[in-house]
Amino acid sequence: MKLQQLRYLAAVAQNGLNITAAAEKLHTSQPAVSKQLKLLEDELGFNIFVRSGRTLTKITPAGQKVIERALHILREVQNIKSISADLKDEDRGSLSIGTTHTQARYVLPTVIQQFRAKYPNVDLHLHQGTSEQIAEMAALDHIDFAIATGSHEQFRKYVLLPCYQWYRRIVVPVGHPLAQIKKPTLKQLAQYPIVTYVFSFTGPSSLQQIFSKAGLTPDVALTARDADVIKTYVRLGFGVGILADVAVDPKEDRDLVAIDASHLFPIHTTWIGFSRDGVLRRYMYDFMQLLAPHLNKRLIDRASNAQSQEEVDMLFADIQLPVR
Numbered sequence: 001m002k003l004q005q006l007r008y009l010a011a012v013a014q015n016g017l018n019i020t021a022a023a024e025k026l027h028t029s030q031p032a033v034s035k036q037l038k039l040l041e042d043e044l045g046f047n048i049f050v051r052s053g054r055t056l057t058k059i060t061p062a063g064q065k066v067i068e069r070a071l072h073i074l075r076e077v078q079n080i081k082s083i084s085a086d087l088k089d090e091d092r093g094s095l096s097i098g099t100t101h102t103q104a105r106y107v108l109p110t111v112i113q114q115f116r117a118k119y120p121n122v123d124l125h126l127h128q129g130t131s132e133q134i135a136e137m138a139a140l141d142h143i144d145f146a147i148a149t150g151s152h153e154q155f156r157k158y159v160l161l162p163c164y165q166w167y168r169r170i171v172v173p174v175g176h177p178l179a180q181i182k183k184p185t186l187k188q189l190a191q192y193p194i195v196t197y198v199f200s201f202t203g204p205s206s207l208q209q210i211f212s213k214a215g216l217t218p219d220v221a222l223t224a225r226d227a228d229v230i231k232t233y234v235r236l237g238f239g240v241g242i243l244a245d246v247a248v249d250p251k252e253d254r255d256l257v258a259i260d261a262s263h264l265f266p267i268h269t270t271w272i273g274f275s276r277d278g279v280l281r282r283y284m285y286d287f288m289q290l291l292a293p294h295l296n297k298r299l300i301d302r303a304s305n306a307q308s309q310e311e312v313d314m315l316f317a318d319i320q321l322p323v324r
Contacts, residue, residue, distance in 0.1 A: 003077065005040045006070040008033050009048065013067045014140045017049065017056040071141055075277050090282045094123040098134040098143040101226045103270065106246045107324070108147075111290045119283045130198055130225050138275070144284065146273045147291075150206075152309065158273035159303050159312060163292035164322045165267045169248055170259040171234055171241035178240060179257040186214045186264055193221035193239030195230050207242065210265060231256065244268075246324045269321065280304070294319055 011022035012033065019037075023030045034054070041048055048063030049056040059067065099108065104126055112124065127137055135154035137143045152160060170189065172178050181188065196207060211218045221239040224230050227247035234241040234256065241256075242265075248258045272288055272295075274280065280300070288295045303312045 001040065001043055002036075003073075005036045006073055008036045009040065009067060009070050010074055010141075012037065012049075012056065013059070013071075014142070017058070019056065072277060075141060075275065078279075091119055092121045093281055093283065094125065095145070095284065095287065096125040096127065096143045097145045097147060098127045098129065098137040099145075099147040100130070100134070100149070101128050101228075102244050102247050103147050104128050105227065106244075106249075107270075108291075111287070114290050115283075115287050118286065122283050128225075138273075141275075144274060144278070145287070147270065148273075149268050149270045155273050156309075157276055159276055159306070160271045160273040160309060161288070161292070161295055161300065161303055161312070162269050162271050162316050162319075162321055163295070164324050165269050166324045167245050167260070167262040167267055168242055168265040169245040170261045171231060171243065171248065171253070171256045172259070173235060173237070174255060174257055176240070176257065178259065182259070183263055184259065186211060186216055189240065189264070190216040190218055193219045194242060195222045195224075195233050195239045196220065196242040197227075197230070198223045198225045207265070267323070276304070292322075294321075 008022065008026065011026050012019060015021040015025060019030050019033050023033045026033065037048070044066065046062050047060050048066055050058045050060060097108075108126070112126075115122075116124070127134075127143060129137070131148050131151035131154060134143070134146050134148055135151070138146050138155060138158060146155060146158060147163075148155075149166075170178065170184065178184050178188065178192070190211060208218065219239075222230075222233055224233070227243050230241050230243050231247075231253060233239070242261065245258070248256075272291060274284070285297045285300060288300060289297075299315065303315055306312045306315070
């Protein structure tokens, strides 16, 4: 078994079982990848993939276990390289971040601007998506950091560090009946169609649960992952917007009325996460502290050495998170 074979295996798994795409990513030929995969299967004595002719159609149960272990081995190899890179040049490298549109658009610009000023030779890659899509990026080792809200169950192999808290806001056009009410009730809100974030595909939405507990069924006219899209459709009259308060820009959104909804919906915590198997380089520590000043190296290291997310949460029990 060769490390090269594991790299080929991981590339195929990460490219939707498309050998051609994997070969292009690896800068090699399709026959070379196919040959190494077959040699690996012959050595193992079982099939990693189900085939239809020359096409890979799915991963076998045993193959899934092999791929998971191969990804772990490749992570450790990268960790060794990271240690070497830190000793040689602490100010060079790359950083891939998976996050939501709201974080990328309204929270990270200042952080990234400060980070780039300090580390101009670190290549930054920003990937946007829903929590499910970010979790998939994390599972395939496509990212170094995940930044999201909630959805802890989707990141069980990650250390999740709380960064800040935020509330939802209601946004309506100027002249809307709700614009004159400082603290609308759920019943008043339920009288209008709602435009809000895409609901999670892995469980019930907290928004829907809140209305349900009050004996109400919200009329959700439209959902989107992009806060700017939500505001666009509010402007078009599709309904009342419910979004993160950090996504309301006082200058750009002067044509909208933003209403405090902290009395209706619970506070949310945004976290940054990284793989428990990963090695953090100096610039990674600095990025986390730029995002959340309370995340100093000592606290991050203690969290990294914790045995479970519950232990990590205990480390932050007495830390008052900032509210954006």
